[in-house]
Amino acid sequence: MNHRRTIAASAFLIVALAAFAWQQAGWTTPPAMTHDAAGRDNCMMCHKAGAMEPVPDAPADHEGRPNEICLMCHAPDAAVQTTAPPATPHPLEGRDNCMMCHTAGAMEPVPDAPADHEGRDNQYCTLCHKPA
Ligand code: HEC
Ligand code: HEC
Ligand code: HEC
Ligand code: HEC
Incomplete structure (x- = not known):
């Protein structure tokens, strides 16, 4: 087995999968x-x-x-x-107040918004987080 070719093929696969995930999120x-x-x-x-x-x-x-x-x-x-925003996996109806749940530590086990989200307004979340 050609080691270098295996590495090249794996690298290609990783890039292709990343590109697919990127596209999938409509981003x-x-x-x-x-x-x-x-x-x-x-x-x-x-x-x-x-x-x-x-x-x-x-x-x-x-x-x-x-x-x-x-x-x-x-x-x-x-x-x-460098990072595609993860898609929103749940419906948006009745969930306008995104940060009520996603503020870090607010509601376990809801995934925490990262620290750089501090001060971001709820009305802009969906500019980046598209529906899944
Ligand atoms: C005084 C006018 C002026 C202001 C104010 C200004 N820009 Fe620009 N911007 C330009 C010019 C001229 C270019 C293209 C050439 C260059 O890079 O200088 C440009 C280029 C850009 C590009 C690259 C576009 C491309 O085709 O790749 C982005 C993105 C951008 N600006 C965003 C911003 C953002 C965000 C702000 C505010 C924080 C801002 N600009 C403020 C004049 C301005
Ligand atoms: C009532 C609480 C609640 C509200 C309000 C809420 N979410 Fe969520 N969110 C969750 C939970 C719980 C999950 C975990 C996955 C699941 O259960 O659907 C989640 C998952 C997510 C994820 C996926 C994170 C990851 O790790 O992939 C994103 C993105 C997201 N929500 C964005 C939003 C946006 C944008 C809004 C506002 C429009 C919002 N959420 C409003 C509870 C909430
Ligand atoms: C400018 C684009 C942008 C906006 C606007 C934005 N996000 Fe994000 N969000 C990202 C990116 C990129 C990531 C993943 C990278 C990171 O962790 O910084 C992320 C990560 C998250 C996560 C963590 C997912 C996980 O798996 O840990 C949650 C939850 C989240 N965002 C919720 C929100 C909420 C709620 C808002 C509105 C208040 C919002 N985001 C606004 C780009 C954005
Ligand atoms: C949620 C992310 C987001 C925000 C917030 C945002 N932009 Fe953009 N912007 C984009 C994307 C994505 C594109 C490329 C659009 C495309 O290719 O159709 C773009 C394109 C541009 C371009 C065109 C560059 C070109 O080469 O033609 C300029 C200029 C620009 N944005 C300036 C701004 C300014 C000024 C603001 C604030 C008022 C802003 N953007 C807010 C995501 C954003």
């Missing part, structure tokens, strides 16, 4: 911000469609998203740059 990795954040808090001043050519336009589905949440997805070190 697209956001492009990383290509500039510094300092002094650029008002993201939409430049990125609102048509506002400032040739700045890349925020897509139409970004309508209504406030500047405060942009870096959750676009910061080069945002978790979503």
